[in-house]
Amino acid sequence: MSLPHASSGDLIDLHPYRQRLQEATSTAIVRTEHLELIRTVLHAGKSVPEHAVSCEMTIQCIEGFFTVRAHGKDITLRAGQMIFLAAHVPHALSATEDASALLTLVRHCED
Numbered sequence: 659m660s661l662p663h664a665s666s667g668d669l670i671d672l673h674p675y676r677q678r679l680q681e682a683t684s685t686a687i688v689r690t691e692h693l694e695l696i697r698t699v700l701h702a703g704k705s706v707p708e709h710a711v712s713c714e715m716t717i718q719c720i721e722g723f724f725t726v727r728a729h730g731k732d733i734t735l736r737a738g739q740m741i742f743l744a745a746h747v748p749h750a751l752s753a754t755e756d757a758s759a760l761l762t763l764v765r766h767c768e769d
Contacts, residue, residue: 664688664695672697672760674721674737679756694763698751700724705752713763716742722757726750735759 664670664687675682679699687695694713697720700706708727717726718740726733726741728749735741743749 670695672720675699675758676721679721679758682758690765692765694761694765696761696763697758698761699756699758700751700753702753702755706750708748708750710746710748711763712745713765714743714745715761715763716740717751718760718762720758720760722753722755724757724759725752725754727752 670687680701682699684696684698687697689695698717717724717735719735719737721737723734723736726735726749728741728743728747733741
């Protein structure tokens with residue numbers, strides 16, 4: 659069973675999970691022909707291996723902190739910070755503490 663995505667005009671809550679973060683999971687929020695929003699949760703010690711997407715994207719840290727490996731360097735994203743990645747840029751994520759972020763993908767590309 660797939661979860662429903664938000665529709666135009668729906669209120670989307672992006673407040674930090676705080677005490678619920680340890681049990682939280684990643685969720686798709688919006689997916690249209692041109693836009694995808696994902697609330698990503700990465701628990702302490704977990705990582706997402708290096709990969710690239712064919713779309714421009716941003717990663718905005720909501721709580722905790724992530725390390726993003728891109729452009730040959732490690733970039734620490736803390737709550738309230740965001741990074742932009744161009745299409746096809748290889749990147750990886752890792753978390754040393756529980757963290758959540760909003761991923762925004764602009765899907766006007768070669769999908």
